[in-house]
Amino acid sequence: MRKFDYKRISQGLLTNEVLNLVAAIHEHKGQQNLFIESTADVLSNLLEVAKIQSTESSNRIEGVWTSEKRIAEIVKQKAKPRNRNENEIAGYRDVLSTIHESYDFIAVRPNIMLQLHRDLYSYSTSSNGGHFKNADNQIEETDAEGNAFIRFQPTSAFETPMALEDLCESYSKEIEEGMVDPLILIPAFILDFLCIHPFNDGNGRMSRLLTLLLLYRSGYIVGKYISIEMLIEKTKDTYYDALQASSANWHEETNDYLPFVLYYLGVLLNAYREFASRVKHLSTKGLSKPQRIESVLKESIGKMTMAELQAFCPDISYSTISKTLNSLQASGKVKRISAGRYSEYIWNHSQDGSSGF
Secondary structure, three states, X not given: OOOOOHHHHHHOOOOHHHHHHHHHHHHHHHHHHHHHHHOHHHHHHHHHHHHHXXXXXXXXXXXXXXXXXXXXXHHOOOOOOOOHHHHHHHHHHHHXXXXXXXXXXXXXXXXXXXXXXXXXOOOOOOOOOOOOOXXXXXXXXXXXXXXXXXXXXXXXXXXXXXXXXXXHHHHHHHHHHOOOOHHHHHHHHHHHHHHHOOOOOOXXXXXXXXXXXXXXXXXXXXXXXOOHHHHHHHXXXXXXXXXXXXXXXXXXXXXXXXXXXXXXXXXXXXXXXXXXXXXXXXXXXXXXXXXXXXXXXXXXXXXEEHHHHHHHOOOOOHHHHHHHHHHHHHOOOEEEOOOOOOOEEEEOOOOOOOOOO
């Protein structure tokens, strides 16, 4: 059975690229604490938006979805789930809330994983919740011609409880000793969890919930305010590429953790940068709501959807954002790239004589 030695693993991960990312995240972590102390009154809006986005994105990655309106109602507990998808969405909401509120008291143990997995399926009629897999599973992929093949063979059902026990013990030991940076340990742990694939269903969602739990326990709580799950969904092709690259030869204990660690550190750094940007806009004094919307668009590089604008300005109503966009389009300051539900908008830098860089 695969053994886990994170002290040995970490030695091969101390590349310049990893160390630069870790240093940048440490710097942002210091700013994070200052933001929370000085702008506590404006963060509640970010918290509510992130809960909705995290629940929606993490489930949608696994093909579990409902309408944007229903997602918001379920997360805010203003509506009861109506079908299987919404049952699983409600379960994710509850586990996410548990982690947000009690992460300091949630130990990294197999029995805790079982409890969280049970709660993930607490609204479902499925008997999978709270049980390790009862049969060997495999991760399949379909090529361009439609042919299915086995991409990865996870740990056997028989070995899974023992493997998770060893995984948690090895991780906890390194955290307690403090010799390996948690930012390196956490993605390595998540990769190993995914390679064990301990449940019949829900492994992907559990991996993202465990990511938040481990980050919060190490003081990196940006995921409360910026949806890390949404950032993963936006880059899921890169995520799957990194997962495939780092899981190769996993059973032989010669796999390369670096692609997956780099991906996760990049996502976390992106979340911190987004957090700083959103706090800046929420804290802006002296600007009207339309002026704040205009500022967000002008300072962004590339396109923005209505949903992204709402995330940046959670205290501004949909109708105000829509009216402002219409006004900015009429004046030529903003261009609409596509129409319909997923319309995208971009600042017209040629109109104001700037290059946008």
